[in-house]
Amino acid sequence: MEPTIQSGKHFAEHAFLAGTRFHDVCLGEAVFDDVNLGQATFDNVNLSEAHFDNVNMTDVEITDVNTSGMKINGVLVDDLFDAYTQRNG
Numbered sequence: 001m002e003p004t005i006q007s008g009k010h011f012a013e014h015a016f017l018a019g020t021r022f023h024d025v026c027l028g029e030a031v032f033d034d035v036n037l038g039q040a041t042f043d044n045v046n047l048s049e050a051h052f053d054n055v056n057m058t059d060v061e062i063t064d065v066n067t068s069g070m071k072i073n074g075v076l077v078d079d080l081f082d083a084y085t086q087r088n089g
Contacts (some may be wrong), residue, residue, distance in 0.1 A: 001021065067077040
């Protein structure tokens, strides 16, 4: 598939982009507001220092992930994993 979006800044509003593929793309400092990423796939993605607020993560599956410093509702994920391991051995 040939690229249809060239480099630069773009603005999409009320757009239907289902099935769009992003490969080797930098979206640093991008803003996603009122966006549906249902059934999206993320592979080899850098989300360091990203912020998620008011996010529905129902049935999300995360594998092979570095959670260093990651917090959920202000709690370090590594601490949650440690507590879970201690409780469930």
